[in-house]
Amino acid sequence: LAGTGAPDAQGPGGLSWAVHLDSHKGSGEEETLEQEANALAQAVGLVNVGRIGELQGHYLFVQPAGHQLDQQVEAIRQQAEAVLARHDAVRWHSEQKLLKRAKR
């Protein structure tokens, strides 16, 4: 995942959101989306750590590094959900939860 190791971002254990942005037609689409993702992440108080693999228009926003109290974490969560839910460019978003997978 491009950028999950960004120095100012938390790893998969912290709060994170996958966000699908509406794509734009024309050249430079990727750059435009990237800039839009950066701006949106900043507005939410998160860090855009980059596109999710090969999925165009999908970005991962993570909570900035640092220890937060449970109340602060909840506030960040609510704020992020609220902003992402009402933003016009956001087609879909989902908080990333830990999955349980077993070797067989």
Next chain:
Amino acid sequence: SVHFNDPKFPQQWHLNNRQSPGRDINVTGVWERNVTGRGVTVVVVDDGVEHTIQDIAPNYSPEGSYDLNSNDPDPMPHPDVENGNHHGTRCAGEIAAVPNNSFCAVGVAYGSRIAGIRLLDGPLTDSMEAVAFNKHYQINDIYSCSWGPDDDGKTVDGPHQLGKAALQHGVIAGRQGFGSIFVVASGNGGQHNDNCNYDGYANSIYTVTIGAVDEEGRMPFYAEECASMLAVTFSGGDKMLRSIVTTDWDLQKGTGCTEGHTGTSAAAPLAAGMIALMLQVRPCLTWRDVQHIIVFTATQYEDRHAEWVTNEAGFSHSHQHGFGLLNAWRLVNAAKIWTSVPYLASYVSPMLKENKAIPLSPHSLEVLWNVSRMDLEMSGLRTLEHVAVTVSITHPRRGNLELKLSCPSGMMSLIGPPRSMDSDPNGFDDWTFSTVRCWGERARGSYRLIVRDVGDETLPAGTLRQWQLTLYGSVWSAADIRERQRLLEGAMSGQYLHDGFTLPCPPGLKIPEEEGYTITPNTLKTLVLVGCFTIFWTVYYMLEVYLSQRNVASHSVCRSESCRWPQRSRKAREEGTELESVPLCNNKDPDGVETEREGPPPPSGLLCPDLLDQGDWSWSQHRSAPDCPLHHLSPDLLQGKEEQVC
């Protein structure tokens, strides 16, 4: 005629069963014809791959590999206290262990390249799965996944939004547009009456779902049944039966070799290896071609517990064994002459709102949807591949529900069997079940969903809120399918399995991948430290040069005292080994002879800063300065003690 010096090869019964002839994957004849997976890359998505071990190293593909747990390109497993991260290495060995290196074992596709994606050794999210499924998807052809949601008989889970999108994207854009091949293990929840239709990876139309059978061809105690299973191959059984012998890691308690690899985890990589053999002989097989070839070539065999049913198109399927045992010889021969199936056609019914109560067994709720000729006209869909049903059901105890689906032919699939351990009170919320049992059958006609409650009267009745039918298939007619079956059977003699026979392949698409390696924080820190040190050293050196030159400028000549270099060794000069240096203070020449104060100027090697290009000071350090009069040297340097040169 196949002989290898690998010490455990004779025990690899799944490759060549001498004890019970025929109970193996039938691969040796394929190897004899130089079909070994050459040119194909298989990636094991798991807990890492010890790629330095002798059986893996020569076939290892660093280009296809990545570590998503540490976010770096090296998928080397990290030992843990439970000695548990050998899983990916074992799977990799089954696929591509190098033969004839006197080390452990041989892989099914020992000529293929093997990559690793480390994913299962840390916190895992939907986005990480999505990245894994498309990682290096123009390099990796086959993704082997021997893992999945918990097989505890009560979990209903599978790829989430991003994982689903990545699987779909992989089959569209992966492998130059021919589609990534995703092989998944069906699950080990047999003891808990689990079923692989509750596993969204196994249930997905984009994956090849592989189950296990033991050496005797029976379903092992751990194996799960499901209607979406495509085929089975060998693995370990109970204690009396042999497990899979394969390469292992040599970290911690590992010896580099194991005779105890088992579970559906051991079966899926064998299938991945066999698919690699298919792709060598026909690289342009699409993801759907691979599924079709498996359906057409898997072999039904005698097993009275399996409840084989033959469908309208002549394919036999069992919930235990899918379409049967994978056979490398049949797969490769079929692949060699296979021309691509028509485009994928699909049909989606409207969302069918029911809101009907689900009665207790032996009664059942039956809902029906008729797919007409008109409905299919737009897509051209005529014969079926996967049939999927998405349901929303409320029920106080999910595990009491039983769901069956009947295709127009009457072919019945148990898409959602009851599970005694599943007491989830939330029912199903848009869960998609699928079946492959109607493969090749006509798409037109009536589909029946039959739901019943096998619990008792103590709980309130559940409700089927809504359901939706999705059909996948192609424009192939029943006659087309029969013709292809006939064609394949004619190729099973091996007559086309030589280099002289090659069907043309369309060129693949050029699809760019995301940028490769991103710098990790540790690398970044190191680079910053090195950078800081370099800048500091540069500034210091420039300052030193500047100050010394300022002195030169203020004292334009060497005054009366001549400044002399120590005499250099004649031998060194002649041999050209003389080092250039700017002596600051020296009272002896290199030979230890005291330097005379009076004497001839040195022939060369004298740094003359004020005569050199000021802007090229670094250049001046590495080249002999032109001869220059000594009076150009700083008087500071000329001053000194009696015996000092400068």
